Amino acid sequence: MYNGLGMNIGTLSRLSNAKSRSISAENKDGSVGGGAREDPSAGLTTGANAARELGVGWKVSPSIILPVNTEITIADIEGPGAVQSMWFAGYVRHNLIFRIYWDGQKNPSVETPLPAFFAHIYCECNNYSTGEYPTMSSSMCMVAPRDGLSCYWEMPFKKHCRVTVENLSDGPQLFYYQINYTLTGVPENCAYFHAQYRQRRPLGLLEEYTVLDGIEGKGQYVGTSLAVGTNSHGGWWGEGEVKFYIDGDTEYPTVCGTGLDNYFLGAHNWESGGKYITYSGHNAGMFQVIKNGKDMFKSQQRFQMYRWHIPDPVRFDRTLKVTLQDLGRRRDGTYFSRLDDFMTVAYWYQTLPTAPFPDFPGVDELEIQ
Numbered sequence: 001m002y003n004g005l006g007m008n009i010g011t012l013s014r015l016s017n018a019k020s021r022s023i024s025a026e027n028k029d030g031s032v033g034g035g036a037r038e039d040p041s042a043g044l045t046t047g048a049n050a051a052r053e054l055g056v057g058w059k060v061s062p063s064i065i066l067p068v069n070t071e072i073t074i075a076d077i078e079g080p081g082a083v084q085s086m087w088f089a090g091y092v093r094h095n096l097i098f099r100i101y102w103d104g105q106k107n108p109s110v111e112t113p114l115p116a117f118f119a120h121i122y123c124e125c126n127n128y129s130t131g132e133y134p135t136m137s138s139s140m141c142m143v144a145p146r147d148g149l150s151c152y153w154e155m156p157f158k159k160h161c162r163v164t165v166e167n168l169s170d171g172p173q174l175f176y177y178q179i180n181y182t183l184t185g186v187p188e189n190c191a192y193f194h195a196q197y198r199q200r201r202p203l204g205l206l207e208e209y210t211v212l213d214g215i216e217g218k219g220q221y222v223g224t225s226l227a228v229g230t231n232s233h234g235g236w237w238g239e240g241e242v243k244f245y246i247d248g249d250t251e252y253p254t255v256c257g258t259g260l261d262n263y264f265l266g267a268h269n270w271e272s273g274g275k276y277i278t279y280s281g282h283n284a285g286m287f288q289v290i291k292n293g294k295d296m297f298k299s300q301q302r303f304q305m306y307r308w309h310i311p312d313p314v315r316f317d318r319t320l321k322v323t324l325q326d327l328g329r330r331r332d333g334t335y336f337s338r339l340d341d342f343m344t345v346a347y348w349y350q351t352l353p354t355a356p357f358p359d360f361p362g363v364d365e366l367e368i369q
Helices: none
Strands: 018-023 065-066 071-078 081-090 096-100 111-112 141-144 146-152 156-157 160-167 174-182 192-200 209-216 219-229 242-246 286-291 302-308 315-316 319-324 326-330 336-338 342-352
Touching: 018 071, 065 071, 065 326, 081 160, 141 315, 156 160, 156 192, 160 174, 209 219, 209 342, 219 319, 242 315, 315 319, 319 342
Parallel strands: 111 192
Antiparallel strands: 018 174, 065 174, 071 160, 081 146, 081 156, 081 174, 096 111, 096 160, 141 146, 192 342, 209 319, 219 302, 219 315, 219 342, 242 319, 286 302, 326 336
């Protein structure tokens, strides 16, 4: 019988034996009939005071408080099953670190600042009072007003799933979350979801930026989110090629693109009428531009973009390395190496075990300007 995985418009009518479960502040372990049970008279939850006149069942525990410098487990699930969607909200900034551990592994398979996981890397620059807030609607992630972050990556696991959040800020944080999952059989050929954050601010001269490296196993690369902060004056900044070195490629890659705007499925600098045109599509988008004056190519501008390889994953049998170039084009047409800021999240599926990730940036390094 159908196992309830691979949900799409063509499978919605198919019956299965999969069981729906959900973890949130109202049902912290996802147990059957375990939601909305908190009693406001105990005064132990974030909604206790607001619900004091209504009682049990009336939004008594809508959120939790994240303590400082502590990695809190927000989901602990026995498999087999699959995470099918997640939603987070609160004062979500880069000092909240999001991790997922599969099947009892010591090393995380997902490790990113929480907003970066949703391609929302320049969240520190939002101005709520003026409405300068980017939204993004894609097949796999959504950024909604304001700081509503959702994802729809299917994440199957055979034994166990543990989801954590670490608060590196200087005070406790109010945090909202909901993790929707299914308990069902998982085929042997299902790989495990991974995501990894990296940054270089700024890159060095003639330095290629590494999006992903050190991957060992069989799998497929399924997405990239990128934030760019320009530091060099003059000329178009996005000529750099995206390269995929597959299964032992060394000097030359097997897959090579033709420019950053092209990799994110745009063209010609995303320019029309002397300005950048933003977009947010099913599988790609360049959805935020933080300007510095009217000149398109002036220094100190900020850009956010994403590309999902849903119909065209980059498959590998043993190893994978992904790089991109920080390459500009002068007004006379010649290329030049730039010194810009790059921040990325790479998304892929692979077999276990997960190799150790590079050292994660410290809280001061993570501060985005």
